Ligand SMILES: O=c1[nH]cnc2c1ncn2[C@@H]1O[C@H](CO)[C@@H](O)[C@H]1O
């Protein structure tokens with residue numbers, strides 16, 4: 638089953654660049670720029686970059702981004718880590734990918750526009766080498782002043798014809814509410830950019846409703862606590878919002894105490910559109926295939942249901958209807974071929 642899942646064409650919509658660097662690359666980039674590492678041993682560094690088992694909050698989990706952000710501050714580094722992420726995604730047949738990061742956290746040496754251009758160069762390089770398409774989402778950070786979010790939104794608008802497709806709000810949800818960033822999201826929407834917002838991850842359902850009502854979110858990052866409020870669930874359904882679910886990440890940020898508590902199956906049964914994502918591949922030491930395998934093993938998602946979840950990712954992708962239709966046709970035909978070949982593995 639593991640092999641089969643890896644072969645399936647996939648989409649990933651919720652993936653942070655700075656949480657998904659290869660350990661070896663972090664080592665090399667730190668060496669290049671003489672950045673001090675907690676350990677020079679690759680195994681030790683892998684452990685350092687991963688979330689620890691006793692991590693008990695999102696705020697603590699977010700400390701894992703300090704070192705990757707330090708080593709990513711040059712054009713060369715940004716292009717490299719982006720390219721490598723496309724390569725890692727292509728290895729497990731991810732065919733459509735949306736990569737997110739906060740450009741304003743990467744300006745120790747570069748101007749924000751240079752940051753975006755360096756990432757876009759990595760995307761282009763990866764797309765030329767592998768058969769996959771990637772788009773970019775820029776993250777506003779909730780702990781920063783709302784004016785910084787407006788700056789991020791303007792940057793996204795400036796690059797909207799070059800592969801930046803959306804705006805996100807990320808960071809410590811429990812301590813910073815979404816509505817303060819309303820203006821940035823208005824700016825994005827006005828210019829035709831898509832919107833997704835981290836909400837209902839480590840704070841309550843009301844944040845999901847606020848993200849939809851104030852920030853005009855089309856997708857919600859996580860949103861797992863939506864079920865705490867009936868009105869929020871109704872708003873999600875009415876607005877046709879998709880939840881970007883990242884089950885392992887939720888376990889790691891302590892948003893759920895154990896997997897049995899995770900509402901993914903409940904939302905799926907209730908007909909709420911959901912997609913499956915890793916969130917942060919390095920921090921969670923995870924691939925998308927492993928995440929689907931976990932859903933198969935622990936939540937009883939069948940192969941047919943996994944395929945349906947994958948197609949939900951296309952339907953919620955920040956691309957045109959025409960591009961979505963094209964991908965759906967391609968995926969369906971690939972599903973058939975793969976299922977044909979591997980019929981014996983299917984239980
Ligand atoms: O699960 C998450 N919830 C909220 N914020 C996150 C999560 N994962 C990463 N980031 C934040 O998003 C920034 C841009 O990529 C990262 O630097 C991290 O601070």
Ligand SMILES: [Zn+2]
Nearest residue numbers: 653835858916
């Ligand atoms: Zn996230």
